[in-house]
Amino acid sequence: MPIKIPDHLPARHILEAEGLVVMSEADAVRQDIRPLRIGLLNLMPNKINTEAQLARLFGATPLQIELTLVRMSEHVPRNTSADHMAAFYRPWSDVREERFDGFVVTGAPVERLAFEEVGYWAELQRIFDWTQTHVHRALMICWAAQAALYHFHGVPKHALERKAFGVFRHRNLAPASPYLRGFSDDFVIPVSRWTEVRREDLGDAGLSVLIDSEETGLCLLSDPARRMLHMFNHLEYDTGTLKEEYLRDGAGPLPANYFRNDDPAAPPVNGWRSHGHLLFGNWINEIYQTTPFDPAAIGRQVVNSATT
Known part of the structure; x- marks a missing residue:
């Protein structure tokens, strides 16, 4: 099934060129x-x-997906044009009375700041609380996962001596989890972060570790009581994303296990694409299987699904 996104969003042309079916807003209404x-x-x-x-x-x-792009109400991004933000993004203050089957919060380039020092921290805390009443299932990525764990459970983040940067092998610790259907026992995932969450800090918060790595630690946690997944790494990354970050940061240390023969002039090989599709497809399927047909009931129902 196609995805419904705004007709003039730049992503539309990228996806159409890749052969993905993208639905126009007019067709979706019919x-x-x-x-x-x-x-x-x-x-x-x-x-x-x-x-x-x-x-x-x-x-x-x-499944047919309607994607709504949301921005912080009280923060103006510096790296994206005001025209793009005005054309395609809605401030959270405008959507806070609406209900969503799924909600994703991405990472942010603020991970070395204390959470309380982030300019939009107070609003983000309100958004986290709002997901518990207006969202069926939420997916937090990278810094957002660390921030949500800190907000809901007081789990701290820890600075790393050097950036965890590259493509690292990971282990499937919960093959029976609905989120890991079809996953291999061992696979690679891109990692790009300066901080980490440690297993010993999880305590008895009811969090389940689904994926980890011997080299880079925790990767994917499930928080079933809050209908949340916390992904610290980046299965959504394109093949060239780590290269762009490497060049952006002044060509510092090479991303590990990424360039052929560690030669930045050589094209990287994407070994994680299939598992990215599996994770997001499984997450969407869990939403579809459990979300109320009546959107007004979202956030008010008891979820009867797997604990992991």
């Missing part, structure tokens, strides 16, 4: 079907790239 409403609070500096990466994964699922 279909007698309730699409899954997915909200994306995009805190990444390169918002256009992130839009395309996530829309690609949502659009590959067999």
